[in-house]
Structure formats: C-alpha cells, structure tokens
Amino acid sequence: MTKNGKPTVEELSKAFDSILESVLEETGLGTSNKCEHKSYAVDRLYNFAASEFRRHASPTTSTSEIVSCCDDFISDWETSGSKSAAVQQLIAVLKRPHIRGLLWATEDIAAQRYAPELPPIPFEVDEDEGIAVKIVRIVRRDEPLGATIKCDHGKVYVARIMAGGVADRSGCIQEGDRVLEVNGESVLDKRSDEIVALLNKCDGGCVTFKLVPAEVWNNHAAKSHNNNDKSHIHLKALFDYEGGKDPRHPCPEAALSFKRGDILELLVCNDEFWWQARRIGYGALAYSKERDDEHGSKGVGLIPSETLQQKTRSLENGNEKKSSLNSLTRGVIASRHRLNEASEEKYYESVCRSRLNIIRPIVLIGPPGVGRNELKRRLLMLFPERFSTTVPHTSRQQRVNEIEGVDYYFTQRKAIEKMIEKDEMLEFGEFKGNLYGTAVSSVRLARKKGTPLLTPHPLALRNLRTAEFAPIIIFVQPPSFHDFKETREAFRSRMTRAQSAASSNNASTMGSGLGRGFTDTEIRQIIDNAISMEKTYGHMFDARIVNTNLDDTMSELIKLIHLLETKPTWVPLNWATKPN
Numbered sequence: 001m002t003k004n005g006k007p008t009v010e011e012l013s014k015a016f017d018s019i020l021e022s023v024l025e026e027t028g029l030g031t032s033n034k035c036e037h038k039s040y041a042v043d044r045l046y047n048f049a050a051s052e053f054r055r056h057a058s059p060t061t062s063t064s065e066i067v068s069c070c071d072d073f074i075s076d077w078e079t080s081g082s083k084s085a086a087v088q089q090l091i092a093v094l095k096r097p098h099i100r101g102l103l104w105a106t107e108d109i110a111a112q113r114y115a116p117e118l119p120p121i122p123f124e125v126d127e128d129e130g131i132a133v134k135i136v137r138i139v140r141r142d143e144p145l146g147a148t149i150k151c152d153h154g155k156v157y158v159a160r161i162m163a164g165g166v167a168d169r170s171g172c173i174q175e176g177d178r179v180l181e182v183n184g185e186s187v188l189d190k191r192s193d194e195i196v197a198l199l200n201k202c203d204g205g206c207v208t209f210k211l212v213p214a215e216v217w218n219n220h221a222a223k224s225h226n227n228n229d230k231s232h233i234h235l236k237a238l239f240d241y242e243g244g245k246d247p248r249h250p251c252p253e254a255a256l257s258f259k260r261g262d263i264l265e266l267l268v269c270n271d272e273f274w275w276q277a278r279r280i281g282y283g284a285l286a287y288s289k290e291r292d293d294e295h296g297s298k299g300v301g302l303i304p305s306e307t308l309q310q311k312t313r314s315l316e317n318g319n320e321k322k323s324s325l326n327s328l329t330r331g332v333i334a335s336r337h338r339l340n341e342a343s344e345e346k347y348y349e350s351v352c353r354s355r356l357n358i359i360r361p362i363v364l365i366g367p368p369g370v371g372r373n374e375l376k377r378r379l380l381m382l383f384p385e386r387f388s389t390t391v392p393h394t395s396r397q398q399r400v401n402e403i404e405g406v407d408y409y410f411t412q413r414k415a416i417e418k419m420i421e422k423d424e425m426l427e428f429g430e431f432k433g434n435l436y437g438t439a440v441s442s443v444r445l446a447r448k449k450g451t452p453l454l455t456p457h458p459l460a461l462r463n464l465r466t467a468e469f470a471p472i473i474i475f476v477q478p479p480s481f482h483d484f485k486e487t488r489e490a491f492r493s494r495m496t497r498a499q500s501a502a503s504s505n506n507a508s509t510m511g512s513g514l515g516r517g518f519t520d521t522e523i524r525q526i527i528d529n530a531i532s533m534e535k536t537y538g539h540m541f542d543a544r545i546v547n548t549n550l551d552d553t554m555s556e557l558i559k560l561i562h563l564l565e566t567k568p569t570w571v572p573l574n575w576a577t578k579p580n
Helices: 009-027 036-055 065-079 085-094 097-110 166-170 192-200 216-229 306-323 329-344 372-382 413-421 440-449 458-464 481-502 507-514 520-540 550-566 573-577
Strands: 123-125 132-139 147-152 155-161 178-182 206-212 233-237 262-268 274-282 300-304 348-354 362-365 425-431 434-439 451-454 472-477 543-546 569-572
Touching: 065 085, 065 097, 085 097, 132 166, 147 192, 155 166, 178 192, 233 569, 300 306, 348 573, 362 372, 362 458, 372 451, 372 550, 413 425, 413 434, 425 440, 425 458, 434 440, 440 451, 458 520, 472 520, 472 550, 481 520, 543 550, 569 573
Parallel strands: 362 451, 362 472, 472 543
Antiparallel strands: 123 132, 132 206, 147 155, 155 178, 178 206, 233 262, 233 348, 262 274, 274 300, 348 569, 425 434
C-alpha cells in the first residue's frame, strides 16, 4: 500500500490474478501464464483508477467515473484487432453487475458520498423582518389539524402537536414554531378565536403557514422526549371529565372527555399539567383498533395530569378552609380532614393488559333488589363444580339442623370483634344482637374449591380488590323504570302459573315464596341506589350488565364471565408485576 492508502500496481495485479483464477475455476478452463496484453491491461486499468481518484476526491456527479473508464477500456479492446483469452475474461468480469456495483461503491466511499441526503425544509427570508422562515402547506380536508397555539404578547406560537394528527404526520411543524401568517394573512396581535377562524377558512382543505422555525436543539430535544414517551402507558380513569366545560383547559377544542372506568392510552406526557391521550374504551375488555394504527389521530386529545387535578383540589379545599375560619371548630377540623383526603386521592390508576394465571373471584355488585343474588343462585345451580361460595361467620348459637363450616362458622363474639379490628373481615353487620360477616380467610378457602362467586356490599371491595385476589367485578344494573316494572311483573305471573300447573294444592304456599313484588317507590329507590353506587365505586368495575330479563341476563352473564376469564383484561399494573 502507498502512503495515502491506495493499492500499488503489483497489489492490483495480484488481485486481478485472483479474480481470473476464480473465473477460470467457475468456467472449467485451465489457467494461463500472464501475457504481455494482460499486463498492459492491468497497468492501464490501474492508471485510469489512480487518475480518477486524484481528479475526483469528492465528486458530486451522479455517474461513476471508474465505471465510465471501464466502459472506455472495454470499447477500446473490442475495437482492437487482437483479443486474447485473458482480455476476453477481463471484459466479461467487468461487465458483471456485481463487479460494476463494487466499482460504484468504491468510488462513493472514497468520495464520502454515503451520508443520506434529506430534502431541505423550504426556508425563505422574510423581507420585512429579515428572518429565516418556512412555508408549510398542509392538506387537512375534514380532519382536525392536530395542533394547539398560544399567544404571547401579540406573537403566536405552536404550543402542542397532537400525536398522530395531520401536523404530526407532516413532520414540518414543530412545537415552538412561531406563526407569522395563516393562508397569507398575518396573525400578529390576533386573538385565538380569530386565528381559529382563519384555520377554518381552508381552500380545498389546504392550510398554508408561514412559520419561524423553533431552535434546532429545541426540536431535537422535543423529538427525543416524544420518542421516549411512545412506550405504551395506560391509565384507568377514576373520575368523570368533560373537557369542553373545563375552564382550566388551554384549548377546549382539543380536549378529550372520558368517564370513570375508561382506559386511556398516554401518547405524550412531557407537560406537567396536560397530557395527550387516546380513549381506548370502557372496562377490563376495552379494546380499540385505533390504538394499533400509528397514524390514527381519532380520539386523541388533552387531559389534565394528576398533578393538575391534585393542585386544583388542594386549592378548592384551601378556599373552603378560609371560608370556615369564623365557623365552629368542628367545621375547621372537617375541612382539614377533607384536605388530608384530597392529598391522598388518586385520579388515574396505572393498568396493563394481561392474563393473570390465578383463580379470580367473580364479584357481583349492585343495589339490593336488582337480582344479583338470584343470578348467583342460578350460576351455582348450573355449574356446581365450577363455582364456589363463601361461608359466613356468626356469633349466634348453632341451631339443630345447621352444620358448622357449611351453613356458618359459629364463632364467639369477641373473636369476630378481634377479626374486625385486624381488618380480617370483608363485611360485617349486626342483626338481633348477633354479629354476621364474611372473613377474608373464607374467600381463600372458597378459592381452593373453585371460582368464588360473591355478592358483597360495595364497602367490601376495599379489602377484596387486591393483588392477592384480583377479583373480576361486574356491576349489575337495573333497567329503566318501565322495563323494571314490566319484566318483574311478567316474571311473577309466569312463575305463579307454572307453580299452579305443577300442584294446585301447593299453589298458595309456593306462591307466597315469590314475595309481594316491588312498589313504584321501591323501584325508583333501586334505580337511584344504582346511580349513587356507580358514582362512588364505578372506577372499580370491570364490566357492567343490565338485568332486564333474568333468562337473557343469565346467558349474557355466562358469556361475559367466560370472556373475562379467558381473554387478556386491563388490570392494575401492580397485579401483573407482583412477585409470585
């Protein structure tokens, strides 16, 4: 090798001999000694290559000079009278596509033409202000632009780029760009609503912007941060939110509304107070095809961060505290208690989509009278080997026909009170001077026999909804007032006729087991209780079912339980990551 790293003519000759030998081996021809014509060909090829490397240290042409030299060499020898076998082999080698590609690559590497050449962003120089600007034309048609703006002392800036929106897909608009014109009209000193009106005046669905680019380092940092945020983060909403009615929202048009229990996918969360998110759906089986579409911007909007919600709640409680300074001491204490509760309140729950490899209790939650105990009874009757139930504890005396561990666990009152103090009871109450309740240990025992089927009071969810049990919580809703009254009366009539046909002698006795039915006031109370229960505990529900007709509801419930047990479901993140 020479000092500048180039091969000598002897090295090129050896390489040439090696190529010829490989060609001769492939063709089956014998090797021949180097002839004068062959040496001349090597020298000429070397001189051509060396001269071209010297003249084109960094060529910018789109054609290869070395390949052109080879073509000239081939043309000269083909027009000459003497054609030796070696020269013919050399010409055949130089005509091969992979050899010509090698020559192309050699020249490009030597000229350092391997760096990608990206098309430049169309920059211009603004004649009025003498600053670099870029002109961006976006075809949006009926789709939202996917960007928010902010006004700062008369100047307009791009505040946010919504993930997956038109602006994001264009790649030409970045956060921090200053907007000079929209559709040829200056936006200097214009209000936000006036700028929105300009954006809505699209010519054939197109919007043209004149922008002052944000700093390059700022764009790079933002892109890097956004790339980090694209790891899939999912949250379960623990509160209802109407973005269009939120006075704090910087851009109500870009707000995303949701209900408690909805699953949200975070797309960008680099802002302290406002996150970009997409609503996937409601409940444990929520799924949206849009979440797999990298260009899907439907449903993307801004939601308040947990930090913003907590600060807002603290300010509200602080105002309540100030207004009660002149009130009674108990009012101040109550205000402080609410403030402490607010500091611990959560607004989102981290979730993941997983299939847990444990037996998960089925919990039917609903107001008294909605029919969840009847649904439980039918499930236990239809699938006695699949489902199990808990045995309650009681402090009353055992009766003659009762069996310990089957009807009740008969326990001393002090023992039950001690279990209550240790938080070992899911639920408990007192009736006629005796304590009744369901212990946490009874759920563990029931899980050894099958899938526990529970109908507890909603207060029991605090101890039941843990990583240990990971229950499936189904909310049994009452239908509308009209449907509730009609279906229950029809059910009672059908049961009465069936019992009368079976035995006229026992009709009155068995008919009395159906009860008197519900009055209109009681039906309305059941519906009101369901609304209140959903408002308080709705964020814990995995699914809901409306008990309109018992037969239809049973079929729907069986299918729902099968899906919740066999399909991946949204569960709290700590359930899926807890050590075995």
